[in-house]
Amino acid sequence: MTQPTYTADDLRARIAALPRVRLGFLPTPIQRCAHLSADLGVDLWVKRDDLTGPAFGGNKMRNLEWRMAEAQASGADILVFGVEATSNSARQTTAAANMLGLPLVLVLRGHPDTDVQGNLLCDLVLGAEVRLLDLPSYHDLGRAVAEVVDELRAQGRRPWSLNHGKMFEVGAALATVENFLEILDLLAPHGRRPEAIYISSGGKGLAGLALAKKALGLAVRVVGVSCTSNEDPWQYASDTANAAAALLDLAVTVSPQEIEATYDYIGPGYGIPTPDGMDAILAFARREAIVLDPVYTGKAAAGLLDHIRRGIVPQGATVVFIHTGGQPALFTQSEAIVRHIQARRAGAARATEARA
Ligand SMILES: Cc1ncc(COP(=O)(O)O)c(C=O)c1O
Structure with a gap:
């Protein structure tokens, strides 16, 4: 049975009907990454949900x-x-x-x-x-x-x-339904539509993206890079998406098979920095002045970069990375990051010497 599709205005009106207090600076901006786009051969944008405002912001x-x-x-x-x-x-x-x-x-x-x-x-x-x-x-x-x-x-x-409220999980999915609509709005004046959207998510944020995609009937790929452990992001995201659909009174269901999630970039575990994650932090910081974090967004960006290099994101594609925030963790992981920067510098110096 085919499911109905909805317009962006439909979704916006249903979200607007929910009780809400205004706290964040929304909508957050989208930033084109000219240097990384040229380096990688894709059209890369970062949705800046690290800039939601109060106390350093975040998703x-x-x-x-x-x-x-x-x-x-x-x-x-x-x-x-x-x-x-x-x-x-x-x-x-x-x-x-x-x-x-x-x-x-x-x-x-x-x-x-x-x-x-x-x-x-x-x-x-x-x-x-x-x-x-x-x-x-x-x-x-x-x-x-x-x-x-x-x-x-x-x-x-x-x-x-706040752990036991009805909106605990569903609110996180509504947040990314809304963010999905913002991404479409912000890219439209540039003549772009996202072909892939990547997010660091254990399931809740991913649920909202999967629901919005299905409700709007769009062909965009949405990919959640899970950086937490002990979860089944496929079932969890499906359940959360369906709870959000029920809350918004949408006749849409999202099955676990429709969820695209990966654990491949978590490394040894939650909160433990990985070399690829730290390389991604350095790439975004040095090429775009965008600061990621070692627990969530650095690892998710490592996943995105790897998918681009392997052609899972095709060359030329318009791809959006949602920056979910989390930068205070840079300061709790400073030793690992400094060690990584020093190791990369030493490696580069050895390579220069070998060429000379
Ligand atoms: C910076 C950051 N990114 C991503 C996530 C994952 O969010 P979720 O699993 O709710 O989608 C969190 C959750 O704590 C976070 O703090």
């Missing part, structure tokens, strides 16, 4: 606009959010809470001796109440958050768990 600021509306509607007087200690999401959530004048308890999974750098430093500067817990797994966070919620309730507060 979470968009979905927080729906999640915070949900929190406000609950009548909460305090927010609770549980996530990894190094999380970009924690930083952006603290920024959003400050903008709304709501206190926030961050339940962070990390070792007691976690370096106070990058996002964690930002959380403290922004003034979240940080509770650092040495939990065995990410999945223990839900219970830890529930305990803090109970504790606050016992004190007569009205807490809201």
